[in-house]
Amino acid sequence: MSAVEQTLDNPLTTGLERLPVAPTALVIFGATGDLARRKLLPALYNLAHEGALPEHFRLVGVSRKDKEHDDYREECRQAIRSFSRRTPDEEVLEGLLAHVKYVPGTFDDPSVYEELGQLLDRFDDAVGDPLSRAFYLSTAPAFFPVIVEALGQQGLNRREQADVRVIIEKPFGTSLAEATELNRRVLEVFDESQVFRIDHYLGKETVQNMLAFRFANGMFEPLWNRNYIDNVQITAAEDIGIGSRAGYYDHSGALRDLIQNHMLQLLCHVAMEPPVNFTAEEVRNEKVKVLQAIHAPTAEDVRQMAVRAQYGPGHAGGEDVVGYLEEEGVAEGSITETFAALRLEVDNWRWAGVPFYLRAGKRLARKITEIAITLKPVPHLAFSAEGSLGIRPNQLILTLQPNEGVSLQLGAKIPGTRMIIRPVNMEFLYGTSFLSQSPEAYERLITDAMRGDPTLFTRNDEVEAQWEICDPIVSTWASTPGPLSQYEAGSQGPAEAVGILCEGHRWRAI
Amino acid sequence: MPVSSDAVWSARDTTPDAIEAALRELLTARHAENGGYAPARVLNMIVFVDHAWSGEIANRLRGVGRYHASRLVVLSYEPSRRRIDARATVASEGDPGPGELSLLRETVIVEIGDPHLDDLLTIADPLVVSDLLTLLWSPHGHHHALGELLPLAQAVLVDSVDEPDAREAIARAQALARDAYVVDLAWLRSTPWRERLASTFDPPPMRRQLRTLTSLSIRHHPDSAIAAMLLIGWLASRLGWELSPLVAHHGVLSGKAHGRRQDIALHLVPSPEQQVRGLAGLELETASGLHLRLDRGPGGLHARRRWSTTGSAGGGADRSRGQEQEWTMLGASRGEAGILGEGIRQALLRDPTYAPALAAAEQIVP
Numbered sequence: 001m002s003a004v005e006q007t008l009d010n011p012l013t014t015g016l017e018r019l020p021v022a023p024t025a026l027v028i029f030g031a032t033g034d035l036a037r038r039k040l041l042p043a044l045y046n047l048a049h050e051g052a053l054p055e056h057f058r059l060v061g062v063s064r065k066d067k068e069h070d071d072y073r074e075e076c077r078q079a080i081r082s083f084s085r086r087t088p089d090e091e092v093l094e095g096l097l098a099h100v101k102y103v104p105g106t107f108d109d110p111s112v113y114e115e116l117g118q119l120l121d122r123f124d125d126a127v128g129d130p131l132s133r134a135f136y137l138s139t140a141p142a143f144f145p146v147i148v149e150a151l152g153q154q155g156l157n158r159r160e161q162a163d164v165r166v167i168i169e170k171p172f173g174t175s176l177a178e179a180t181e182l183n184r185r186v187l188e189v190f191d192e193s194q195v196f197r198i199d200h201y202l203g204k205e206t207v208q209n210m211l212a213f214r215f216a217n218g219m220f221e222p223l224w225n226r227n228y229i230d231n232v233q234i235t236a237a238e239d240i241g242i243g244s245r246a247g248y249y250d251h252s253g254a255l256r257d258l259i260q261n262h263m264l265q266l267l268c269h270v271a272m273e274p275p276v277n278f279t280a281e282e283v284r285n286e287k288v289k290v291l292q293a294i295h296a297p298t299a300e301d302v303r304q305m306a307v308r309a310q311y312g313p314g315h316a317g318g319e320d321v322v323g324y325l326e327e328e329g330v331a332e333g334s335i336t337e338t339f340a341a342l343r344l345e346v347d348n349w350r351w352a353g354v355p356f357y358l359r360a361g362k363r364l365a366r367k368i369t370e371i372a373i374t375l376k377p378v379p380h381l382a383f384s385a386e387g388s389l390g391i392r393p394n395q396l397i398l399t400l401q402p403n404e405g406v407s408l409q410l411g412a413k414i415p416g417t418r419m420i421i422r423p424v425n426m427e428f429l430y431g432t433s434f435l436s437q438s439p440e441a442y443e444r445l446i447t448d449a450m451r452g453d454p455t456l457f458t459r460n461d462e463v464e465a466q467w468e469i470c471d472p473i474v475s476t477w478a479s480t481p482g483p484l485s486q487y488e489a490g491s492q493g494p495a496e497a498v499g500i501l502c503e504g505h506r507w508r509a510i
Numbered sequence: 511m512p513v514s515s516d517a518v519w520s521a522r523d524t525t526p527d528a529i530e531a532a533l534r535e536l537l538t539a540r541h542a543e544n545g546g547y548a549p550a551r552v553l554n555m556i557v558f559v560d561h562a563w564s565g566e567i568a569n570r571l572r573g574v575g576r577y578h579a580s581r582l583v584v585l586s587y588e589p590s591r592r593r594i595d596a597r598a599t600v601a602s603e604g605d606p607g608p609g610e611l612s613l614l615r616e617t618v619i620v621e622i623g624d625p626h627l628d629d630l631l632t633i634a635d636p637l638v639v640s641d642l643l644t645l646l647w648s649p650h651g652h653h654h655a656l657g658e659l660l661p662l663a664q665a666v667l668v669d670s671v672d673e674p675d676a677r678e679a680i681a682r683a684q685a686l687a688r689d690a691y692v693v694d695l696a697w698l699r700s701t702p703w704r705e706r707l708a709s710t711f712d713p714p715p716m717r718r719q720l721r722t723l724t725s726l727s728i729r730h731h732p733d734s735a736i737a738a739m740l741l742i743g744w745l746a747s748r749l750g751w752e753l754s755p756l757v758a759h760h761g762v763l764s765g766k767a768h769g770r771r772q773d774i775a776l777h778l779v780p781s782p783e784q785q786v787r788g789l790a791g792l793e794l795e796t797a798s799g800l801h802l803r804l805d806r807g808p809g810g811l812h813a814r815r816r817w818s819t820t821g822s823a824g825g826g827a828d829r830s831r832g833q834e835q836e837w838t839m840l841g842a843s844r845g846e847a848g849i850l851g852e853g854i855r856q857a858l859l860r861d862p863t864y865a866p867a868l869a870a871a872e873q874i875v876p
Contacts, residue, residue: 012704012720012748016708018705022712049842051702051841057840089843092840092841095810432551432552432613435576435855
């Protein structure tokens with residue numbers, strides 16, 4: 001292909017909302033798993049429904065279970081009917097399934113990759129041009145390096161005249177050493193530009209909106225620094241327990257499950273400098289700078305800045321519920337935390353001295369994900385003489401779920417003859433201001449990966465910088481014997497969480 | 511599935527101020543009933559409609575689902591009517607549970623007559639929510655009413671296929687575009703075709719083919735020639751073609767566009783089998799031997815591509831010369847309700863390619 005051809009713009013894409021995606025074969029490893037059934041297949045159907053898939057699209061499922069192509073197609077049909085956000089159009093559904101194939105086998109079996117390679121070559125022959133390849137690793141993390149290396153050994157990591165990409169689900173390692181080693185093994189086979197590490201929070205409209213909120217509105221930037229902001233609280237609370245995920249969760253815990261990835265991403269979105277432009281590299285460079293400005297804690301620091309706990313029995317949703325240790329599948333005497341809270345500091349010019357509090361937990365009072373930015377109090381309370389009971393520093397609250405919106409807490413005068421102030425809320429709800437239904441995060445992420453846009457994926461140095469912060473906490477906790485402190489299910493979390501707050505600070509009610 | 515619930519107010523011989531006050535009271539009452547009720551605040555839509563057709567238009571607007579305007583003001587016109595009657599409805603998506611949100615959407619139907627035609631602005635103005643974009647739609651013509659209400663609107667919804675004469679349709683849309691952003695349903699019907707053409711010619715070796723187009727034939731619903739003209743206008747404006755008026759011969763419009771390298775033969779062919787408005791199919795050829803055909807079909811656009819046995823285009827094209835490939839570009843039909851909903855959504859966006867396409871289409875009108 002000539003340089004002229006490579007740089008010749010496509011004049012037909014101007015003004016289109018949906019940009020073209022190169023013809024692609026998507027291979028899902030772990031094709032019969034829960035993620036594939038509940039998220040990936042419905043996402044692919046919805047992209048097909050909207051006409052957003054490439055004009056030539058092939059889907060291959062790879063899994064251990066032995067089955068025929070038709071059996072797998074039927075599984076896909078059922079999964080899409082059960083979990084799609086819209087009722088499937090039968091013609092579109094059957095059109096999508098007509099190009100689905102299945103390759104059975106274990107992930108370390110070279111014959112699987114040989115068969116896969118032959119299948120992909122046949123797709124190329126049928127279309128007349130090589131299809132881009134996207135390998136989606138939706139398996140247990142232990143298989144990530146196995147699959148990547150097998151793809152390399154079979155020569156499936158490159159294809160002349162086509163792009164080859166690998167999409168890797170979370171968790172990307174369970175420690176800094178594992179993440180570094182996994183990066184090393186992946187990058188021996190693929191270039192970083194071919195690797196798309198999923199953090200599905202980044203695919204959520206709500207998270208992307210944070211960048212629009214900060215960088216498309218001039219009124220916040222002058223206040224967005226240590227001179228005006230007193231502290232930042234990021235909360236990801238769930239009212240549910242671990243359900244049937246004991247097998248995964250008991251080896252993970254709240255810190256690895258939510259804080260190391262999703263919540264540190266939210267922190268980055270709050271604290272990052274405005275990027276020069278919104279290209280993937282510029283945005284990710286700014287996020288990495290934030291992570292690098294957070295010092296990794298020592299073991300002694302961990303005792304001062306981190307709290308963990310487990311939910312005990314209690315009441316949730318009007319029902320009695322069991323504690324974590326009584327949940328089915330949880331190891332006896334487990335010291336896996338279902339609640340974690342941290343105090344972090346971003347040591348740079350903008351944020352020095354401003355504590356960032358992060359907390360995540362299960363079986364808390366309600367489900368909410370929010371970022372609360374508390375401003376410093378006014379320097380002089382002119383209304384104190386007439387009863388300023390209830391006056392509080394302004395708070396800006398970005399709610400990510402369940403009701404996405406922005407709320408600003410202000411002081412206002414209570415109607416009457418006296419100048420008595422109380423806090424009131426000025427609320428903006430995204431749901432009231434847009435017609436469109438937000439696409440599922442996976443629809444956006446799969447499209448971006450097929451288009452080769454890595455903006456909403458985690459870069460290798462980013463994931464390692466996240467682990468640099470969390471690894472000392474993980475190891476300190478692992479070496480500290482249990483049992484863990486317990487909090488009542490359906491409550492605000494453990495009382496010990498107050499211990500990491502700076503003087504004068506308090507947790508927002510969940 | 512949430513069950514919607516409505517709060518309704520109606521009055522005879524009323525005024526815009528009274529209607530607006532009633533709306534405020536309805537909203538306050540609903541919020542007091544449940545704090546989870548929140549009024550949608552996306553856009554206003556004013557619809558001027560013949561009284562006899564107001565039911566049909568109401569049905570069409572009900573079909574747009576989540577794209578329903580936050581406040582819909584229907585001016586239902588009956589020439590002999592002397593007084594203003596009105597009915598306001600504040601409808602919710604369902605009853606919100608604790609911590610949940612349920613959007614409220616407001617619909618006001620105002621019955622008006624001839625005496626009110628010169629005062630449309632003062633009737634409608636108090637009824638729209640300030641600072642929200644206002645979209646105007648008059649599905650049955652009534653250009654005078656549209657002109658009266660235009661100062662209130664930032665966007666106007668039109669359907670160029672509704673105009674019996676293509677030249678008038680284009681002139682009308684261009685005139686409206688001087689005062690507001692025009693959303694043309696005829697243009698939106700061509701979106702999947704434009705997306706698929708953009709996609710087909712997106713691989714770098716194929717982009718070169720765009721410069722070598724030699725013929726383009728578009729089949730369309732017999733009443734939708736304007737949709738085909740807009741598609742040609744789009745290609746012409748994007749690819750720098752010079753156009754001249756098409757000539758009618760046995761119902762087919764034909765002509766030539768002048769590209770940078772060669773002429774492009776153009777044909778617009780009515781397709782009586784096509785049941786719905788819009789495009790039925792297209793065929794194009796390039797100097798290097800590509801023949802591409804797209805047909806509307808179940809589950810998406812059916813594509814057929816063939817490379818002639820002579821010439822060279824490079825890449826996979828040379829390997830597959832003489833063979834015909836067929837495939838379906840998946841996509842569900844949006845239906846007329848879906849097109850209308852998309853029109854309402856597009857009022858909040860800006861497509862920079864419509865106006866140039868419209869201007870180019872003007873040049874091929876016979």
